[in-house]
Amino acid sequence: MGDSDAGPCCAVGDSDAGHSAQFGCDQGPALCQAGARLPPGRGKHPGRGRSTEGGTHSPGTRTWLCGVLAPPELQEKTLVLVKPDAVQRRLVGNVIQRFERRGFKLVAMKLLQADQGLLDKHYQQLRQKPFYPALLAYMTSGPLVAMVWEGYNVVRSTRAMVGDTDSAAAAAGTIRGDFSMHVSRNVVHASDSVETARREIGFWFQRDELVAWESGDQDYTYGP
DSSP: OOTTOOSOEEEEEETTTTEEEEEEOSSSOOOOOTTOOOOTTOSEETTTTEEOTTSOOOTTOEEEEOSSOOOGGGOEEEEEEEOHHHHHTTOHHHHHHHHHHHTOEEEEEEEEOOOHHHHHHHTGGGTTSTTHHHHHHHHTSSOEEEEEEEETTHHHHHHHHHOOSSGGGSOBTBHHHHHOOBTTBOSEEEOSSHHHHHHHHHHHOOGGGSOOOOOTTHHHHHOO
16 A cells, blocks of 8 residues: 555454455554554454454454554564764754654663674675775764664654755755754664664664553554
């Protein structure tokens, strides 16, 4: 389903096969995520308005999501690094404020001095580039802040909030457009896909460093 499809939708998945599909329905707003696996016993059956949570669920039967919020299992996580230049300029609070105002939830954060081993893993696709030594010197020049944010479509939304890698091309209102002057000092890093986010989070955080907690504003953020 494309970005221009604003109508209500349903997601349906086979809990054993681990696949899902999307299609329209007439039961009011719903949040859908293509390819997401729906856990057993969650959601509502279309046309009935009856929750299946707590009910029986036989193996291999389909689980529907329609007219209700997607369960926590469908939320994405993304890695955000506040780079050394932004830490030195006292911009950490400004970056955090952008995400909190958007409605995303902070689940991990730490201040650290990154070493070359960690950065070599994080930037493994750039290690052969001629500019990599300068990037490495920049990223080890001082402490940085690593954060994990959680929410629906948080990866794509974060990329939009951060703005173009080249600060000169970053739109006003984005983090880089507002706080960065040069591509070599572009304030933040953000994962560019769900798969990349999963890998990068594993580089920077242990599993037990991610805190699962319930936010009281979710009904106000995502609606009924």
